[in-house]
Amino acid sequence: xxxxxxxxxxxxxxxxxxxxxxxxxxxxxxxxxxxxxxxxxxxxxxxxxxxxxxxxxxxxxxxxxxxxxxxxxxxxxxxxxxxxxxxxxxxxxxxxxxxxxxxxxxxxxxxxxxxxxxxxxxxxxxxxxxxxxxxxxxxxxxxxxxxxxxxxxxxxxxxxxxxxxxxxxxxxxxxxxxxxxxxxxxxxxxxxxxxxxxxxxxxxxxxxxxxxxxxxxxxxxxxxxxxxxxxxxxxxxxxxxxxxxxxxxxxxxxxxxxxxxxxxxxxxxxxxxxxxxxxxxxxxxxxxxxxxxxxxxxxxxxxxxxxxxxxxxxxxxxxxxxxxxxxxxxxxxxxxxxxxxxxxxxxxxxxxxxxxxxxxxxxxxxxxxxxxxxxxxxxxxxxxxxxxxxxxxxxxxxxxxxxxxxx
Amino acid sequence: xxxxxxxxxxxxxxxxxxxxxxxxxxxxxxxxxxxxxxxxxxxxxxxxxxxxxxxxxxxxxxxxxxxxxxxxxxxxxxxxxxxxxxxxxxxxxxxxxxxxxxxxxxxxxxxxxxxxxxxxxxxxxxxxxxxxxxxxxxxxxxxxxxxxxxxxxxxxxxxxxxxxxxxxxxxxxxxxxxxxxxxxxxxxxxxxxxxxxxxxxxxxxxxxxxxxxxxxxxxxxxxxxxxxxxxxxxxxxxxxxxxxxxxxxxxxxxxxxxxxxxxxxxxxxxxxxxxxxxxxxxxxxxxxxxxxxxxxxxxxxxxxxxxxxxxxxxxxxxxxxxxxxxxxxxxxxxx
Numbered sequence: 236x237x238x239x240x241x242x243x244x245x246x247x248x249x250x251x252x253x254x255x256x257x258x259x260x261x262x263x264x265x266x267x268x269x270x271x272x273x274x275x276x277x278x279x280x281x282x283x284x285x286x287x288x289x290x291x292x293x294x295x296x297x298x299x300x301x302x303x304x305x306x307x308x309x310x311x312x313x314x315x316x317x318x319x320x321x322x323x324x325x326x327x328x329x330x331x332x333x334x335x336x337x338x339x340x341x342x343x344x345x346x347x348x349x350x351x352x353x354x355x356x357x358x359x360x361x362x363x364x365x366x367x368x369x370x371x372x373x374x375x376x377x378x379x380x381x382x383x384x385x386x387x388x389x390x391x392x393x394x395x396x397x398x399x400x401x402x403x404x405x406x407x408x409x410x411x412x413x414x415x416x417x418x419x420x421x422x423x424x425x426x427x428x429x430x431x432x433x434x435x436x437x438x439x440x441x442x443x444x445x446x447x448x449x450x451x452x453x454x455x456x457x458x459x460x461x462x463x464x465x466x467x468x469x470x471x472x473x474x475x476x477x478x479x480x481x482x483x484x485x486x487x488x489x490x491x492x493x494x495x496x497x498x499x500x501x502x503x504x505x506x507x508x509x510x511x512x513x514x515x516x517x518x519x520x521x522x523x524x525x526x527x528x529x530x531x532x533x534x535x536x537x538x539x540x541x542x543x544x545x546x547x548x549x550x551x552x553x554x555x556x557x558x559x560x561x562x563x564x565x566x567x568x569x570x571x572x573x574x575x576x577x578x579x580x581x582x583x584x585x586x587x588x589x590x591x592x593x594x595x596x597x598x599x600x601x602x603x604x605x606x607x608x609x610x611x612x613x614x615x616x617x618x619x620x621x622x623x624x625x626x627x628x629x630x631x632x633x634x635x636x637x638x639x640x641x642x
Numbered sequence: 643x644x645x646x647x648x649x650x651x652x653x654x655x656x657x658x659x660x661x662x663x664x665x666x667x668x669x670x671x672x673x674x675x676x677x678x679x680x681x682x683x684x685x686x687x688x689x690x691x692x693x694x695x696x697x698x699x700x701x702x703x704x705x706x707x708x709x710x711x712x713x714x715x716x717x718x719x720x721x722x723x724x725x726x727x728x729x730x731x732x733x734x735x736x737x738x739x740x741x742x743x744x745x746x747x748x749x750x751x752x753x754x755x756x757x758x759x760x761x762x763x764x765x766x767x768x769x770x771x772x773x774x775x776x777x778x779x780x781x782x783x784x785x786x787x788x789x790x791x792x793x794x795x796x797x798x799x800x801x802x803x804x805x806x807x808x809x810x811x812x813x814x815x816x817x818x819x820x821x822x823x824x825x826x827x828x829x830x831x832x833x834x835x836x837x838x839x840x841x842x843x844x845x846x847x848x849x850x851x852x853x854x855x856x857x858x859x860x861x862x863x864x865x866x867x868x869x870x871x872x873x874x875x876x877x878x879x880x881x882x883x884x885x886x887x888x889x890x891x892x893x894x895x896x897x898x899x900x901x902x903x904x905x906x907x908x909x910x911x912x913x914x915x916x917x918x919x920x921x922x923x924x925x926x927x928x929x930x931x932x933x934x935x936x937x938x939x940x941x942x943x944x945x946x947x948x949x950x951x952x953x954x955x956x957x958x959x960x961x962x963x964x965x966x967x968x969x970x971x972x973x974x975x976x977x
Contacts, residue, residue, distance in 0.1 A: 318915070365922075625819050628818055
């Protein structure tokens, strides 16, 4: 798709054409059924530009004139905010701001639960005096919270025989059974956390704060990963859900980083994988929507319509079918129906086969969601995906590690 | 990039060297009385810029070895009635340029040229990783001696842009959040203290003028690569903190600032929007100073530094989306 030619203005709205909105993001949320439903519900034309995680962030940061709405994650916020690519969102224009869940707004579901290391979304949510982002509530926010989830890893129970699922630990990523058959996600603010959790679980490393690693810790972690790479421990790295499915389906990987839609897809193909509930806790992430700093006038109004629509129920229900929670669950509950709500949110056994986002079956009757209910899973967060202080340094080191060829 | 630092060690100033050349040739008679001396041709002859030539000629005039006339430039010799200006091509005169002076001038020119080039090359790579340099590589690249290169690198080391590893290799980078934090921690301890100490010695008029300038800069809108806040900050420090009577303290503060300023320039040059919010903080500090509320001004300076630290680290993070440049200077070796 081509962006409007003149920089720093939204697309011109002609009298005869419908309003048009350009959304930039990733495969996590930019699904075709969503786009079509939004067009119908809002009476506008919408285009989706789907890029991989790193490219989406870069384009958003450096070309704010190329999108109207940016759909990615809270751990991308530091980057796009400080490049001045996005504008503050007025919560007074968000009809359901009051219904957004406590997890998002305060960092935890219940007072007793731990917040988890790293950037819980609340730390980057509110615009502070001096244009910083922080947790002190204010009228303006940086990103409208939408979907979120807790990730771990999946493994092939046929390879990891004798491993007690109830004792699962991130350390299994580097177990002997994983040798030559481990795949990690290739995203520098996500993959390193999977690795770090594993190394810490094994006692090979001790981070002073795993959510904000220091340079010597990054050096040590990368040295261990590079050594494993030289030994052929990894079968590869993946960037899309399709690639992650392919690794497990082909048998090349027997254990790997995996995200909910990938897990659903692979189970839908009849392949048995176990989604671990690591005793150390999950790696969590939170998605959201931002408005381009170039947006103004009528297109800005359309942008707010789109943001509000996302919290209205239908989009969250669709997202539930790939295992994602939504920041306004009450609206979703009305749309989802009892059976689906029961499985995805309440951790009950599925009463029937359940569909994914494309209608194909991803859950068999009788299955229980790994980790149980929403309340149980969200209380068990080890770390949030984060853009750490040494992010620039980590990205360069990770990129070297991820590049093909020997070290 | 910043101008190269003045060389204040044993080597003579360029204007001294130029003055000596002209003097030697006047005394020996190669430059006869009445010969017209112009800045441009002399500068070309001795291969310097015109500034040191101008100064040299002024010094010689003060000694009455040359004099002004009603044409451009100077005439050799003291004023003499009937002395006709002789306009000659200096290059035809076979002027004597003593070898030591010639070598000194040549190495002075080289030094600055290389300093600027190496500083620029290193600054462009710091955000992207760790690099090492070998003196002989740089010497070969610029066609100069290793002595000149070593001197340049030592100066860059003083400015915090390079360092020596445990194995005595020259290393640059990487720019890290931790290194910035360390510098800011020093700033927060030293600068408010110096501010208080300087209060007896600063120039109120100068500070008032700065407040006016800061207000004008704050009103400026629309420029996304605005670097005015960097200038205002530098000026603020100059007329307050750096006026402290404790010369050691002032030197420490200046040394500490060098790598931070270099990092800041790098980030701005990479296209990052500059820190506009800082100007509001500067204005508040200046207001407190002008109101003689010195301790509150020092406290506010500390707060400003805390916020500046956060902003600097945030700016460093966002550099991550800029891909590694395709080529660096050939003498920079990725570690």
